[in-house]
Amino acid sequence: MSGSEFGNGIAAYPNPALVExxxxxxxxxxxxxxxxxxxxxxxxxKVDYKHNTSVQQFVKYSFYKLxxxxxxxxxxxxxxxxxxxxxxxxxxxxxxxxLRPYSLSGVRGDCDFMLWHVVPCNKDGESPSGxxxxxxxxxxxxxTGLGAYLxxxxxxxxxxxxxxxxxxxxxxxxxxxxxxxxPWGAKYLFVYPFVKNRPxxxxxxxxxxxIMREHIVVGHKYPTVKLNTxxxxxxxxxxxxxxxxxxxxxxxxxxxxxLRETESSLYTVRDVPIFTCVSTTVEQIxxxxxx
Numbered sequence: 001m002s003g004s005e006f007g008n009g010i011a012a013y014p015n016p017a018l019v020e021x022x023x024x025x026x027x028x029x030x031x032x033x034x035x036x037x038x039x040x041x042x043x044x045x046k047v048d049y050k051h052n053t054s055v056q057q058f059v060k061y062s063f064y065k066l067x068x069x070x071x072x073x074x075x076x077x078x079x080x081x082x083x084x085x086x087x088x089x090x091x092x093x094x095x096x097x098x099l100r101p102y103s104l105s106g107v108r109g110d111c112d113f114m115l116w117h118v119v120p121c122n123k124d125g126e127s128p129s130g131x132x133x134x135x136x137x138x139x140x141x142x143x144t145g146l147g148a149y150l151x152x153x154x155x156x157x158x159x160x161x162x163x164x165x166x167x168x169x170x171x172x173x174x175x176x177x178x179x180x181x182x183p184w185g186a187k188y189l190f191v192y193p194f195v196k197n198r199p200x201x202x203x204x205x206x207x208x209x210x211i212m213r214e215h216i217v218v219g220h221k222y223p224t225v226k227l228n229t230x231x232x233x234x235x236x237x238x239x240x241x242x243x244x245x246x247x248x249x250x251x252x253x254x255x256x257x258x259l260r261e262t263e264s265s266l267y268t269v270r271d272v273p274i275f276t277c278v279s280t281t282v283e284q285i286x287x288x289x290x291x
Contacts, residue, residue: 023041024039026040026041027040027041027049031049032053033051033125034125035126052123053123054161055179055180056121056159057118057119057120057160057179057181058121058130058134058157058158059117059158059159059241060115060116060155060157061154061156061241062114063104063111063113063152063155063275064113065110065111065150065151066112067151069149070149077145081149084146084147085141085144085145085146085282085286087144088140088143092140097117097118098181099115099116100279101113101279101281101285102278103277103280105285105288105290107276107277107278108275108276110153111275113285114191114275115137116183116243116277117134117137119133121159156191156193156232156241157236158231158238158241159231160179160231161230163229165208165209165216183228185245186226188247188252188278188279189245190244190274190275190276191241191242191243191244192241192273192274193270193271195238195239195268195269195270195271196239197269200267211264212264218262221255221258222254222255224247224248225251225252226244226246227244228242228245229241229242230243249276
């Protein structure tokens with residue numbers, strides 16, 4: 001049998017793709033990177049090669065639902081599970097990341113609380129990117145006694161990115177001036193996935209900017225509502241995840257109703273489900289779940 005064999009008799013064949021070629025090394029030098037894998041240059045195709053080196057963040061919205069069976073556990077087992085959950089949540093905070101808890105109990109029937117988690121995006125090509133941190137937090141929560149009864153009916157993730165529609169639109173706190181999620185700390189957060197149709201992306205850049213100007217003007221009429229937009233192209237099932245912070249839900253209602261009347265809404269495929277999240281402590285989340 002050609003190729004080397006493992007002890008179980010299964011043959012292992014050499015994979016030439018694992019070898020870094022001279023062409024790959026040359027492309028790394030062209031892009032100014034050291035770690036990770038890249039394709040070699042194709043001299044027959046003339047393009048400007050791209051590599052995103054901007055400072056970005058990963059953004060995740062995790063919506064958890066508690067199985068009612070947890071409430072029927074014996075009191076000692078229930079209390080132990082709660083203590084474990086509160087302890088690991090306390091330990092997660094000193095990591096220097098954005099991790100904000102929100103309650104949805106009594107607001108939606110399909111989820112009880114949400115964690116808004118933001119971590120830096122590592123682009124050195126050698127260290128973990130940051131996505132692994134999402135997995136670490138989720139597994140840590142699920143490993144607790146309470147976590148054993150949690151499910152994730154909804155979770156969305158995205159990245160920060162500079163908006164192409166606000167190149168000439170600058171003011172303090174505007175999305176064009178920041179690549180970081182910087183929450184106000186408002187009482188309420190309204191989150192939903194957002195998808196545009198394909199005809200939208202086939203419009204010229206100038207035409208899309210013209211349409212979005214009306215959208216931006218409407219948003220400025222409501223200074224009590226702050227928009228946090230993150231981008232999910234190719235990463236998740238939506239194009240964007242949008243999160244609106246406000247202390248005035250009635251203003252958000254009026255804003256969304258007025259946005260429905262703008263030209264840009266003609267190109268919307270999906271902007272549901274919408275989650276109304278109430279900022280609170282982890283301890284209050286537990287109480288709101290009736291525990």
